[in-house]
Amino acid sequence: MDGTIMSGATTAQDRPGTLPFDNSYARLPDAFFTAVDPTPVAAPRLIAFNRSLAEELGLDPERLERHAADWFSGNRLPPGALPLAMAYAGHQFGQFVPQLGDGRAILIGEVIDRDGQRRDIQLKGAGPTPYSRRGDGRAALGPVLREYILSEAMHALRIPSTRALAAVATGQPVYRERTLPGAVFTRVASSHIRVGTFQFFAARGDRENLRVLADHAIARHYPEAAGHERPYLALLDAVAARQAALIARWLGVGFIHGVMNTDNMTISGETIDFGPCAFMDRYDPRTVYSSIDHGGRYAYGNQPMIGQWNVARLAEALLPLIDPVEDKAVDLANASVARYMDLFQLRWKETIHAKTGLSEAGEDESDQQLIRDLLMLLLDGSADFTLAFRRLCDAAEDPAADAAFAELLQQPEAARPWLDAWRARLGRERATPAERAAAMRRVNPAFIARNHKVEEALRAAADHDDFSLFHALNDVLARPYDDAPGFSAYAEPPKPGEEITATFCGT
Ligand code: AMP
């Protein structure tokens, strides 16, 4: 193994007032990135700053906040920053693009957080880079706030995700279909290494750097793979397992990523790139929000299969490292790709069982049928996914709450046979109804980032410079599993006329 990550790094605790960078990616060979400075902006203004994340990173929030407008707009760089744009490739909607790269994102460095974990700090929308192609390197305020809300909402739902450290308005316009206010988003990730980063070197036949990247990814994310007799196969297995778990969790909260291109799939297993993503309101596996996803490739119910497709692209890229004999490498990689789907099934079963209150393993086939019937009931009844499961928690405690669940269906009476079958099955569980309901409330959120609430907050911010709805929404979404009396408007599905049917890329 290469020693691509140096040990003995200073931690944030050693130098609390600064950003104690330890930039391991910048120590990789030249082919991995291009050094590039952020382009200064006219009038940086701090819109949002995530103090609790700053603390998690072991940084001093007061000091950081004082510098935030400058540092997180890219107007000045914190001491020790080594700004760079990462090179990567990727399959976009199934088409391979050998050269993508950070066209508007600049990694300023890495810090070691409170738990000893290495975290990237990246400015998104900080100006053009050599990978910008025809883009301007900038981001509009709306999409920046959207990524802020959505990524923090995912984290609060206990789903692995990149995080939001800051949003800074630039005081400069960006030109899209219309002129919009510009902003820079500060993203924190356990790394920005993607499936597409591996594809970048594989497509060039650059086996040497492919190996350096794989060693770096192992050292950083899967150190246990290093001791495996086939470390690169172990890496593939580990990534596949994280992705299977991640996508099962997405489905559990009705999340639709929207652009599951291989350049938007991390090796760490964190959700990344909140462009046209959305939480589904009414349950329907065919749901698509992205205005650019015409074929429904990335529809809610396709995500597990697309996850496997992406893992297969990683497997292809890793083939030469897996075994020198190609046929042998292909067999091993195929088995790993197949294991992804088995693991997904397992993780999904855990997720949906917990959501439905089935903690004890029952007769497997009848439990599966019970869950299929529930989802069919929700689909046929056009029921709101989040609210249906949340009300099921109440019904698990007290049958008097059955009616509130049933009335979410277009034909409430259709719920009766299912509720009876479910209650009979719950009778075989050991937990008391109150315990069962409490456990269900810990996995069935009351609050998701509802599209109409997100849009309302973004409109107030971008059109009227009013950030009160943005902050209120973040506050509600920070505790998604707690009932919050007084905030019921945030728990409700959109009323007719409020529904958002399409979301747009951040570009
Ligand atoms: P995304 O759809 O955000 O995953 O981005 C796909 C590719 O387009 C990446 O290489 C981005 O860096 C690049 N890109 C997106 N928006 C811009 C922009 N405004 N300027 C330059 N490059 C961009």
Ligand code: MG
């Ligand atoms: Mg991307």
